[in-house]
Amino acid sequence: MEVLRSIFCCCSSSSSGSHRLWSSGASDKNKAMVEQLQRYGVIKSGKVAEVMEATDRGLFVPPGASPYYDSPMSIGYNVTISAPHMHAACLELLEKHLQPGMSALDVGSGTGYLTACFALMVGPEGRAVGVEHIPELVASSIENIKKSAAAPQLSDRSLSIHIADGREGWPELAPYDAIHVGAAAPQIPQALIEQLKPGGRMVIPVGTVFQELKVVDKKLDGSVSIRDETSVRYVPLTSKDAQLQAN
Secondary structure (H helix, E strand, C coil): CCCCHHHHHHHHCCCHHHHHHHHCCCHHHHHHHHHHHHHCCCCCCHHHHHHHHHCCHHHHCCCCCCCCCCCCEEEECCEEECCHHHHHHHHHHHHHHCCCCCEEEEECCCCCHHHHHHHHHHCCCCEEEEEECCHHHHHHHHHHHHCCCCHHHHHCCCEEEEECCHHHCCHHHCCEEEEEECCEECCCCHHHHHHEEEEEEEEEEEECCCEEEEEEEECCCCCEEEEEEEEECCCECCCHHHHHHCC
């Protein structure tokens, strides 16, 4: 589970009418969610807004959940789907590295929501890759994507989801212009740095008790710069067995 504190507090302190808007259902509710994120300044990019409107979050959460409410929610297996504001924030940070024809890796792809967003941003001429170590989540995420606007890219294989340990990335299709990691690592995995293309960017939460969302930029000469974006709270990036045994 994660919290982008400064934004989350702002969003969650809105009026009860606003909360009803967020959790009121389907394309109109998804659009209202995106518009709310725009009003709060979380979404600034027209492209990010367009892609999040096209990717109905309701297709990517468990039955009975409130998909348009700005909160992370459990998807089973001791993991969550991130809150809408967190997905928006990561898309904003990665937008320049998700241009048509570029390639993106989503580590800990879960329900497939952000991988689908990546696919729409890079287009069929690009490549969006998700890795997830829970086979059941991989299977259900593929079914979710089949119902979404990104379905054609699943069919033409410019979007793919793989069963793998996210700490190792997916070297078969590296390097990547953009890498997103949806769980907190104690330190940045070297394999992911190696799979980041020169000129590319990775967004990854790092830490254990205290976590920071870090922005990792690889320069054209291969050197790397790292900065802290904000404090967050994510589930740990760990092995499949450790994840399933977590309390």
